Each structure stands twice: as C-alpha cells, then as structure tokens.
Amino acid sequence: MTKRKLAFFILSGLILLFLIVTGFNTFTVRSKQPSPHPAKMTINQDEAVQHLSKAITFKTVSYQDRSKFDFKEFDRFITFLQESFPEVHQKLSFEKVNGYALVYKWKGSDASKNPIGLTSHYDVVPVLKGTEANWKQDPFSGAVVDGRIWGRGTLDDKIGVTGILQAVDYLLKEGYEPDRDMYFMFGFDEEIGGDEGASKIVDALKARGITFEYVLDEGGAIVEKMVPGVTQPVGVVGISEKGSATAELSIEGSGGHSSQPKDHTNIGRIASAIAKLEDTQFKGDLRGPGEDMFEFVAPEMSFGMKYVFANKAIFKPVIEKILLGQPASAALIRTTIAPTIFQAGEQYNALPEKASAIINLRIMPGDSLNEVKRFIEDTIEDDDIKVTVTGSEASKVSSVNSWQFKSIQQAARNVYRDAVIAPYLMFAGSDARQYDPVAKNTYRFLPVQITSEDLNRMHGTNEHVSIENYINAIKFYVEVIREGNKGKSVE
Template identity: 40%
Template sequence: MSSATTPRPWRRRLLRGSLGVLALLGVLIGIAVVNTLTTRSQQIEVEAFEPLPVDDAEAIGRLSEAIRIPTISPEDPADFDPAPFISFHALLERSFPLVHAQLEREVVSDYSLMYRWQGADPNAAPIILTAHMDVVPVSDPAVWSHPPFAAEQAEGFLWGRGTMDDKGALMAILEAAEAMLAAGITPPRTVYLCFGHDEELQGTGTGAVEMAKLLHARGVEAEFVLDEGTGITVGLFPAVDQPVAVIGLSEKGSATIELVVELEGGHSSAPPDQTAVGILAAAVARVEAEQLPGSLDGPFRQTLATIGPEMHGPLKLVATNLWLFAPIMTRALLAAPTTASSVRTTTAVTVIEGGVKANVLPTRARALVNHRINAGDTVEGVVAHVRDAVDDPRVQVTLVVGNDVPRISDAEAPAFTTIARALREVNPEVLVAPGLFVAAADARHYVGVAEQVYRLSAFFITKQDVPRYHGIDERLALDQYAGMIQFYGRIMQAP
C-alpha cells in the first residue's frame, strides 16, 4: 500500500482523539438529556384554605391614608422631619384598634415600632415579620403620572411613593393581624412585628439595629425573619411561563468607593495635558470597563436548579444540567442588565463632581462608585479590584462604606417551606425558588436573633415595574393587595 493511501501515525492519533472527543460529548449530552427528562418539579403541593375576612376596599383606603403621609428619609439625615412619622403612628392606632389594644407595642429609636403578639405555644420559637415605614425622596413630582403622595386610584393601581417599598407590606401585615384578632385567631407561635423608620438611610439607620439589639438582649431566638425582597416576577425568567417568586436566602453586600483627583488649579488658557476632571473621567471609564466576573456560585445556582424543571426549550436542558452548562448559562445571564445583577457584583458610577467655572482649572474632582456584592465576593476584594482597574497613582481610591454578604439562610429549613407554602396557597400559579436579593434590606440586622432570615415582597412585578423602585410612578395593583394580606395571615397562622 502506498504512503498516499496510508494515514500517517499523527493523523491516526488525531482521528482517534477526535472520535474520542465526539464520543465523550455524545455521552455527556445523552446524560444531560436523560437528566432533564427525569427531573421532577420541586414545587410544594398546596390545598385550599379559609381566607381571613377582610374588607378589601376599606383596606385599600387605609393603605391610601398611609401613602399620603410623606414619611421621607432625606438624603441628609440632618434634614429628617419627625412630624410625618408621628402622624403615621397615630394613623396605625386609628386603623388597627385591636392590634393596639391586644399586642404589646414599643417605640424604639424614637420612631420605629415593635409589636409582640403572644402565641398559643409559649415553647415554640417565635417568628419576626419586618417592614419599614420610611420612603425615599421624590426629586421631581411633576414627572409622575399621579402625584407621589396623593394615593390616587387609576388604571387598576394605587399610585404613590411607598406602595411597593415598603408601606404596602407594613399595612398588609397589620391588616392580617387585625383580621385574625377580630376572628379570635391566636397565632401558634409568638409573633414580633418590627417596623423600622429609617431603612432608606442606607447604612446609617438605627431603627432595625436597635430593635434587633433589644430582641437579642431579651434572649429571643426566632425561627425565622421575613422582610422585604424581590417581588413575584412576571416575565423576568426566560423560558418560564409562570410567575416566579424568589425568596432571598441572603442579600447582596455593598461597597461605595470614592475616587478623588487633586491638582493645582489655574486658568483654563494654560491647561495641563489632563485636568483633574480628565484624569477622573479616564479612571471612571476604566472602572466601568473592568466589570467583575460573573459566577453561578451561591444562592442563584439554587434558583436555577429549582426553576429549571419548569422551563421549556433548550434553556430547560441547560438549567437542569448546570454541572455541564454553567459557563453557557452565566454568559447568557450576563448579556442583559436585568439578569446580570443576579450573577455578578455590579458596578454603578452614581456621583461625579468637579470644577466650578468654565475658565477655571478644577483643583478637585470626585466620583462615587456603588457596588452590590455578589455571594463569593467581598468588600476587600472589590476595593482591590477597583484599585487595579484605576491603575493611576494620581487617583485616590477610598472605601466610604461597605458591608459583606450576610449569612446565607437554608432553603431546606422548615421555615422556608412555611413561606413557600403560604405563597402558593394564596397564589397557586406562582413558582417558588430560593435565591439572593440583589438590593439591601433591614433583614441583615436580624441575623443574630433568628435561625433563618428570608426576604420576599408578595406583590407581582414585571420588567416595566423594576425602575419604579426608588423611581418614578411607584404603584401597586389594587387586586393584589388582598393577596398580600392573606399571605401574611397564612404566615402568622402556620404551625
């Protein structure tokens, strides 16, 4: 046989290697397909329940009154106005007379409220439900479709600052408690209701901190805390037709980093090659360009593993076989801002300052960069990453404030099942999964007084609703508020 028809040894080895790779790939794909076909739903089966008797229209009226009181946490804590909070306290007393007659109430840190409701079983571990009464400022009321503190009803919604974040939850909790008291229902466990007044101060608030300290000093060891979190998402998960509620096992950490450039000033007619503003702008551009890498490590992997069986199409194959397709899923999620925040530490340049006049060289330029830290990353690591990205000794890089990711709670704990069951009892169409809350909440302050700390907001949100948090046209669907009340009622009645 001639050499022209006989494969050379290196070609034979290459052919055998290629066939081996293809065979291995075929085996892996086969295993993945079988795994997808045999993966079963992880959703809890629920039965019908007896709803609490609540007059929905009157409940909306009480929530409307709450929205009209501008309990604002200002940008500068020195500008805090206590009068609206005093009015809000009075509103709660008028609106929920049984709660205020039968529950123990304390005012903590001047304006926060803590209630204690003795349960039927004094030996059972208590539960803690939290919400906050303060709201963020409104920069320009004129751009709202409806005035932010008018609580107008239109197009099937109640419009106003605080409907979503977080007076809706606070009032729904109290509505459920009032209805239970009126019906003569005592919760099986002792229930603490902790309503902070300064959650929106982002790190300087004292209400939740002091309430948690009080509970700890009194030896309270709660089974779980439930605070605000991600709403019940509609259309935000690809290849999933049903709404998805992600119960936060933890929340992202945060790090606000300051970039400062200081140079000699002078007249703009004789500028240096780069002004302080130019140096800062280049540094900011590098920080934005050097995003931290994405990763499925942490609670979001549990989200995908739980929702995967409910998906359809190719993504179901990917989500139910993350052992094989994690890199593909990570790249797909990083492609869109609404999902990228789930798998990476985010970088947001939020403040930039510099210069006083067009013909004066700036002596100082400053920027603030806010990071929301993903599970697996740390404040220390984020600061080091920013310094490496800036890579300019003329730019001072300083950590202003930072918090690492709080302790991650257990999705297998009975408390998680209690919340998931209550949610599906009220909304049987909703899929429930564990995950990571991408914002921050008072919940992190309670990790020392509860075995498990969870985060969830029990109203539905679409992609269009996401910017309403802290943004324009915050609103709550009128037909969803009744479900929120029943949800908290089911939580408080759970054994």
C-alpha cells in the first residue's frame, strides 16, 4: 500500500470516527422539557379583566425626580386592591413597608419548609411627552377593545400584581391551603431602581431571618420566533441579570483658537478612545446562562442546528462568531459597550479645554467593575484620559438543575404546553436582584406569549395585552403556587 493510499484511509477513518461521535452526540440529545400536566380551572374572565382594566387607570408613575410622584394615586391603587380582593385581604396577612411597598403572607401548614416569594411592581414609566396622540387608546384608560386590554402597565407590570392576586383569590375560593408560607411582594419604584420599595421589603425580611427557596419576578416571556431552528415559541426564565455600569472618559488640557489646533485635540482623543473600544469589544464567550439556554433549546432544534449545538465543544468558535453577528445574541455572551453621551465645546471657533464621554455597559456574570475599568484603560492606551467606572455587577446566577427551577418550568408547560421553557440571561434590570440576599434562587419570568413587537411596547407606545394572555398569566400563577408546594423539603 502506497503512502498516499495509507494517508487516504487514515483520513477517511478519522472523518468516519468524527461523524460517528458527533452523530451519536446529536441523536442522544434528550429534551429537557417536562410533560405538561394542566389542571382544570375556570378563571372568572369578566372579573379578572375588570380588575386589570381598572388597575391601569391609576397613574402610579415613577419619576427619576421622586418629588414628582403623585402618592395620592398610589394610595388610591392600594385601596382599589383591598376593595377588589376582599377575601385575599381577609385571609392573608397584609402590611405596607415604607408606606407603599406591599407584602402579603399566606401561612403554610409546614413551618419547616422555606417560603416561596412571588413579586411584581405596580409603578409604571411615564408616557413620553408628545407621543400621547400616537396611542390608539388612552394610556391610562384601561380600555378593553378587540379582545385586548390597553394601557401603561398591561405588560409592565400591573399584570403581575393583579394576576398574582387573582390566582390567590381563585385558590382561596377552591379551598386550597399551601404547605409552605407564600409571600406576594409588590414594589412601587421598580422603574427607578427599587431602592425604596423592594429594597426596603428585603431589609424587613432579612431582619426577620426569612430565607426563600426562590423568588419569582417579572423578566423573560414566551416569545415567538425567538431562536433560529426552533419552530415553537420559547419561554425564557431569567436566572441572572447583567450588571449595569457607567464609564466616564474625561480629559483636560489647553484649549486655544480653532485656527491653530494640535494634531490631536481633546475631542479627537476622546473620540479615538471610543472608536478603539467599539473596534475591540469585550471577548464573547458562550458560558453561564447563555450556555444554559442553548442546553435547553438545542434538543428542540432542527437537525442541522441540533448537530452544531450538540457538539458545541467542537463548534464553539463557530457558534460564538454567529452569535456575535447580531446585537441581541451578542449581548448574551459578552459585556456590551454603548456610548450614550458626549460633552465638549461651547464655541464653534474655540478648542474645548475639557471633553468627556459617558458609556453604558451591561456586565456579564463573572466580569467585575475593576476588570471592566482595566479593559477600558488597556484598550484606549491614553494615560491622559481619566477613566471612572461606577455601577453594579451582575446578579448571582440561580440554579437550572434544582427543583425550584423545574417547578417554574413545569408550571409554564402546564399552561403553554407547546412552548420550550429555557433559562436565559436578562439584559435589563428588575427588582429580583434586590432579593438575592434573602433567596437561594431568584428567577425572572412574565408568563405571557408575545412577539418581538410586543416587547418594544413595554416602555413604548400602545402597550397592551390580549385577554387570552392575561387569563393564561393567572393560570400560570395558580400552577406555580401548586408546583412550589408539592412536598419539597428544605435542602
């Protein structure tokens, strides 16, 4: 046998072995989706719709300037909850923390079990001035038109408040009694950070020595056409949220007349620094929550995509390159850089003595503020530019293999039987991170099936939710309470 033939047979054998191993990996991938076991329930639709519709009419708006809060509206909203859910307020303990944060406790029969907390918020973002006429229905009307409920808070996040209370009311009327204590906690300033709402609730709970098995807040939703290669809608449950930091780049130096500029002005040097950061970017790495998401989604993919992700140890560089090609998927695997403010100059013919830029960064779990600062300094290579970085690092990463996550996944599948439920990394912020000190796990999930366009309406124009989605959200909260009370003991 010639050397050429021998090399051909060796190469053919290696290719065959490669195909056998990768094919085996592909065909042995097993679904991580639990079989749905929906309970029969009939939600009083008219009453539920009426409650959410009315809730929208209260202008519980959060402003960065807290002096603009109209707390009379917040008082009216709380009174509305008490009048709309009398049985809940009669049978559960109820307290107001820091005046407007609400905590309900449903006492369970087994004190040895840690409680579960469901949380939401009833403040909403303002309607952008000048956009009011673009709304098909008044943003605070709560109008019910064509099978949809309209207004600010229908998706973010009065749907969570009334949805949870509607579910508790349903279970009370059914005679249901939980095994473990259940807490339902509603903040009033989530849209501006939750420092006076969820944070104060956590302070009170911490003082009482309470530790939750998990806390479930708003976050990911069930989104249609979310993952290439997956025909079913994908429901994403946030197991962590990225940190949010602000980097300021500033430089001071001689100004002078614009007729005699230096080769590199203050503006030019800041601009050059930003260009270097955008050209370099943080390294993408498929790890943590992003990797977990594809572990859950890959078994449901078409064969080609399944083949790639089932053998990600081999194809990881290719996968990362593909993910980095789109902003949404790139944000899943790297710390992001977004220059948002540039300040310099006052006169067209005078060189500014100062120049500065603000960059918003969303930080991956595992990356620290110090590492981010060092990366910026090493990348821009300009010792005269002062770099300061402030903000928060990513929240802790919650378990995807625990009964806690699986109970949420099961509850979602019980209502949305065709959806693929997977963990993911949340890019925005929520009150969930406030509960990290008092919870073994914190999860983020809004139990509605929506499109990418609906996501843009959450803080935008024409926010609305279909009645079907709202009823399904109530059913999910019923299911998640039941699933969380199926005899799990303290770990």
